[in-house]
Amino acid sequence: MESEKLSGDVESQHPPHAHLINDVVQTFSWKQLNVVVKDRKTKKPLSILENSNGIVHAGEMISIMGPSGSGKTTLLNALAHRVATAGAKTVGEILINHQTPSLQKLQDVSTYVEQEDALIGSLTVHETVDFAARMALSSSLGKNERLLRVDDLISSFGMQGQRDTIVGTPIKKGLSGGQKKRLGVASRLVTEPKIVFLDEPTSGLDSSLSFEIISYLKTIARTNNLLVIASIHQPSTTTFNLFDKLCLLSRGQTCYFGDLAEARPYFSNIGLEMPEATNPAEFYLDLINTDLAREGDETYQRLQRIIQAWKDSPQWKVLERQLKREHAAGHGDAMVTDLASIKTERPSSWATSVVLLNRGWIKAYRDFVAYGIRLVMYLGLAILMGTVFLRLKTTQSHIQPFINAIFFGGAFMSFMAVAYVPAYLEDRATFAKERANGLVGPLAFIVSNFLIGLPFLFLITVTFSVVTYWLSNFRPSGTGFWMWVLWLFLDLVAAESLVVLVSSVFPIFVVALAVTAFANGLWMCVDGFLVPMNILNPFWKYVFHYIDYQAYVFQGMMVNEFKDRTYSCESTGNGSYYCSYQSNLNSEGKIDGAAVLSTYNIALDQMGSWVGIIIGIIVGYRVLGYIAIRIRKD
Template sequence: MDETQSPTMEKPLDASDAELNRVRTSHLINDVVLHFSWKNLNVNVKDRATKKPLRILTDSHGFVEAGEMLAIMGPSGSGKTTLLNAIAHRQAAAGAKTTGDVMANGQKMDWKKIRQLSSYVEQEDALIGSLTVRETMKFAAGLALPNSVSKRERMQRIDDLIASFGLQAQAHTIVGTPIKKGLSGGQKKRLGVASRLITEPKILFLDEPTSGLDSTLSFEVVSFIRSIAKKNKLIVIASIHQPSTSVFKLFDKLCLLSYGKTCYFGDLPEALPYFKDIGLPMPFETNPAEFYLDLINADLAKEGDDVFDRIKHITESWSVGAGDQKLIQQIDANVFSSERSGVPDLTKVKILEPSRWMVPWVLLQRSWVKAYRDIVVYEIRVIMYLGLAVLMGTVFLRLKSTQDYIQPFINAIFFGSAFMSFMAVAYVPAFLEDLATFTKERANGLVGPLAFMVANFVIGLPFLFAIAVLFSIVAYWLSNFRNNGGAFMMYTMWLFLDLVAAESLVVLVSAMFPVFVISLAVTAFANGLWMCVNGFLVPMNILNPFWKYVFHYIDYQAYVFQGMMVNEFKHEVFTCNSVDGQYQCNYPGPLNAEGKIDGPSVLKTLSIALNDEKQWIGIIIAIIAVYRILGYLVLVLRRH
């Protein structure tokens, strides 16, 4: 990233208050965050056993200057991620209450301002496997950069970042899917960080950036981050677990935690002398990172034993020692004052964001690329549906217009509509992948629930319509449904509405239960319920009133089944069987004397009205809208 290509503040940083009030910057804030700090940060949760408040982070203080890298270290459960989330103004833990001050340039920052100044890279990659490196960067820029940034500048920034992280040779390589291999683990980590740096944030939070990597790849990733941080005066704060010596030495400052309490905070070279002064010298030929973690590892500690007493000694030595007091004094000395020159007032900085329509447009483009390129999303589903069409068409092959085939016709209509809907469960993994990406992008303030839901809905329509047409072409004519072009189009239309409703149900359930097994089970159960109450297995005139009035009228499968039945039987006539010259008609009707059964008589026995198709279409569209709106509301309420 070449800073000369970024918009800068119109006035120098030592301008007067009046001048600072007129300062306007682009979304790319350049050289305005000189230091980042936090003071008296505490995080409390409710103890599951006692139901009383439990403190998981205690009186944490910290101070990091521009261009520095801070490593937050500690054993599992020490509070590393809790601290990282708290200073990033994220939910520190489930049901947690956070108190204390988080400051940039000595000014208290709310969550919105922190999101504007920073980027957060999750431990798990928020990357879409079917996109290339360049596409990933391009879409990241589209979601974050304001319209005032020209296309040429965007591409230059993308190229600079790809080059800075050593990904030029992989620029047109996909990230990688379960079916098609792409980038290596280290390259994915680098791309994940690079995609978050597209807006030139001044603070970068990293949650376990080396997890899943060996020591060589870990050093590669962290060294790239360090070079970017030094070049662009970026503040980097990373939680890190058991780094190698080479990786550990890349950091400038160290924060050690145990039991949620600070064991040390300060410059990396000063850590060894500090622990020596409190009676804990490091043996020769020892990895410093391992030494510190062994000192404060509480996994096997029990109250009263040597390990517990040692950790207690370390935390108490820090809390009452000169190091902690010096840190607090440094934080207090840098509290913002409008009279101090050289410190930009971040409350006067205006942040420009993408236009209201840019984010959904970018999401549509990205979803389109994923949909046609990632075979897991729709191609496998197309194969599944075509297989179902062949199965249906060959089982219900060339049904005839005699009364013996009336029930097989009804069965074929039920089978086609119900099982097409049921197989929408195959969309669960694809949507959960999109949801995971959305959750991470939303946490960085890039994407909102409305844009995500609109893009997801719109991009699915052409693919679902294509599936409906392909299925109908095979199954409709093989089964010998009514030989009429208009009837074929109506059958396809009902099938399309069925698929849209089924996929909307998947979206709602997966938003409510974003765990694969649970989403799959709930969606399958719901589809099984709709099959039971749609009017085929048990006719409406004898269906239990509870199931009829509670579930039947909100069952989209019921309206699809009825619509397909009317489409097939409204204008059809079947011949009755004849025994010894006497007609034996299974369905009573006005044509029985002629040895025929008219289709409306069949519909009457199933309590299906003849002329309510428009009403049914409207109800299905309303059900689809309700599913999508409820899914949107779930995402709104599930804010992290």
Template sequence: MTMQPDSVDLERNDSQQDTTVANTVVSSFAWHDLHVQVKDRQTGAPKALLDNVSGVVRAGELLAIMGPSGSGKSTLLNALAHRVAAGGATTTGDILINGAKASMRSIRDLSGYVEQEDALIGSLTIQETMMFAARMALPSSVTKREALRRVDELVVSFGLQAHRHTIVGTAIKKGLSGGQKKRLSVASRLVTDPKILFLDEPTSGLDSTLSLEVCSYLREIGRKYNIAIIASIHQPSTAAFQQFDTLCLLSGGRTCYFGPTAQATSYFANAGHQIPPETNSAEFFLDLINTDVDRDGRIRQQTDRLVELWSTSQGQRDVQLAIEKAAEAPMPVAHRAVEKPKPWTVLFALLHRSWIKSYRDIIAYGIRVVMYLGLAIMMGTVFLRFGDNQKYVQPYINAIFFGGAFMSFMAVAYVPAFLEDLSTYQQERANGLVSPGVFILANFIIGLPFLFLITVLFSVVTYWLVGFREDASAFFMWVMWLFLDLLAAESLVVLVSSIFNIFVVALAVTAFCNGLWMCVGGFLVPMDILNPFWKYVFHYINYQAYVFQGMMVNELQKRTYTCDEPAPGEYQCSYPSDLNAEGRFRGTNVLQGFAINTGLQGTWVGIMIGIIAGYRILAYIVLRLRK
């Protein structure tokens, strides 16, 4: 069979099926003659990432996929889990459950996948992390008591009961150890009772003690819950290596050994590679086939010989025999409708989780509140108590520009918090728990109260210190424009971070965009002299421009200012007006100087809402299309 994994298409096809494979008994999981090919970027010729790979793992067994860097460990793991094996890859071969060919849907429904990088939310406790995993994965027919029972059982099984109310850990507050985080990552994937568990480098970043801790728990859990566990692993300690029942050793996408871990030493000894005393056997095996350090071609020849030796060995015949025997009497898993959580259930779970994170994680909004309050105090004391003389007109305008532009510019502080949420979402989506639409909607809703709080705090401090128009309706209009400004700025952060999910890049691009908006907003360069290219390409999609215009009209439309009077009865007015003879001019005369029309506030509000929605929809499309 031919498989062309594409996460976007898979999601669409899955949604069109009403039935799936969901038997609780999976006695064996096997793969036969598995090939993964891509086109070489330089030559365009086919390049094999996996070549004729076969294997079998039974329920309750723990399989280690090992090999040097670039050997195909992650490619094999992703191909078995029906994930994208590699960009532009074509996957062929048979994947079997209980001897019967398995569909993508059956593997997805029967398995869980734990990524190499932990995507845990640092401000949540172990108990909360597990409960939210249950709420987003279990159908509504599962009662809260049953979900809590499952969570409690897993917490105890992974030895986390003494820390159930400990937070995972943030950059500011220490929480769990590395080994505890790995165990929690695995436990949160077991809440739906999968029968096959895939783990990508579960010991990555851990020392030998913590690696042994994680591997021993995996072995215990696999046997207790009768789960077939397949893990890619790199250079385990001797004790951790001994926890695995079966070893799959790869080099260059080819099998060098597949069989019981305990028999690997004798196999390689019979092949002429005796392990020296007091040597880590896992490291010895990897050194035998690590062609990256091959200087004279000797290791490559040695690897080719081991691959050839394995292809004609009794161990290889035993693997093929086990696969053929299972296929002779296949036990297809029974089909039944799989009940998924309702979309609104997942949405409410995400909102609840985001709410907890937002008020606990000081980085998400706490620091931003302090930052904006500091900006408000600075701005209010610098632009302090302006009057109605014409000398204050330009400082008033400067204050309006500064308040709107820098409020939106400082939204870049949201980048790290959103990237953490995005990392969690990506893993949850890959496991079929969260869709892009639900994630974007939840992110938008949960930000509303916090952004409104920031807006009100900033406005209460700044508005009256500066001396803007003392009118309740004018104050609330100011609040509205700043709130829309922050909503648009944070929506821009979401869009940019969804496209460039690297912290430094997202920060730089967001800052650049805000700098561009400042330049073409109509303050630094008035609209009547702004270069047509910048005006027609960028000005009209610039949310800062509409905020500036709206706040200018709000402040100036109903105000009048006095002109300078160098001598009694002689007036020098900065703006021409029908009131110049009286030594005054209208605020509308100032607006004319900036080519700002009155009576368009409703249109500007509508455009702002459209820009905010546009950013969010574009972010949704980016996440939807991203594999």
């Protein structure tokens, strides 16, 4: 009765959502679901989910509960056709409306809300839900209808007051924890799913906020006939009573499955009476929690008794008969919707790329962490470099400082691209979750990520160059300046592409940072400045130098500076000169800049080839990055 009262109160508080009505999924069931991994010590098969069975009907909410390590998330992932855990093998039957769904069909009719949903902090509430709609709904829907659906859903989750509030970034506060949870669910429901999987939607929230989240879900589920399957950990009594069904797991085995209201009398019948004024969720979890138990002790024996009692119970036999009917019905049941008749239109890859570009552009210019900090960082580097290599002269004693400045500018611009690692990993995390829900593909993500970065990298390059080029007194011409900009721009694009590749292969912040820094250190060593090419070890020369984009940048910037410039020799008196570089201008007391290039074995007429090679390296990095995220499913 308490549960019914709470449900009624919730429905009276929140208006129903008019655009999610669906009755195409009547039942969702699973039978003999097993997940097996290889034991790390014995290398033998280890069952982490054993013979799980269940059935849920449209409009119902089921809570999957159990102590840590009981298999809650494993079961949820297995039901959603996701990788249950690393290296796991999943077997068993999963049916929707008596029919076996493909992965694509399940993605079409369901959505999965992760425990930590990847919301983009610089977007507003409305933009977050709207972008989710644009990535999932066909363009034939129409802009006005889409926006109406978005606004209605925001209103249904009680967030109309925060419509234009940003989610929140590390340097700008936005939504509260509970509001973020609601927004995460709302952004998934805009796709009109029929089945909703939720992994611990109340984690990190107090009892009041937890009740708020589940009550909103209850309203949406009942009003729109959705089927909700949620793993949840230690809810309050009021939150727990909002669910319709309960699945209790311990050590991967089922301890109870059935109506929530029947759980208490069931455990009473097997001699486990719940005391009055007790939180039922805590009572059930305490019964099956064996974290501190040892094999053979009282707690362990109690768990074994509970598991065996469930296998022998009338409730299990009723569930077994239900599943037999469910699995025997098949396509011939006229009372259920044929899965083949459910058609879900999704935007094309091109349309998805445009949406990602739009969203990425907003994130890039709003989020100071993404490019703003890098712009300030590079500006600081420019002031440092410009004042250290200040007003170099066209004398032979300043030739080496010019060369040092060229190396420093190109190498450290590239090296400091490691600052892009956290921003890319955030984007990649968002992509991984959207991809798992069948919304975004690797190609659209890689293309949009590349295109969004170009204008910001060009802005960074020009800002750096305006300060450094003229302070250091490089070749004073418009052509020289823009060639310098070109080489540094290609340098930054290649460096950022390297970050994308490394972070796609190693999507862990510290690892990606270390590998990218090491790679940049390697490129510095073999680019031809620290060790001239004529004495560089053949291994490093032939294995790494020719794929080192910094080498071509260094050579291009050297040609840009020295090809058309002359430098004065040191006078020794009596009209004679000492020239440190031999050229045909030595007799005039000058050094032809081409002589400097000759010392470094740099050709004068290969700039076009070098540009092409760098572009090829950039494309190669991006293609390898695409392959990496296509292969990885996390």
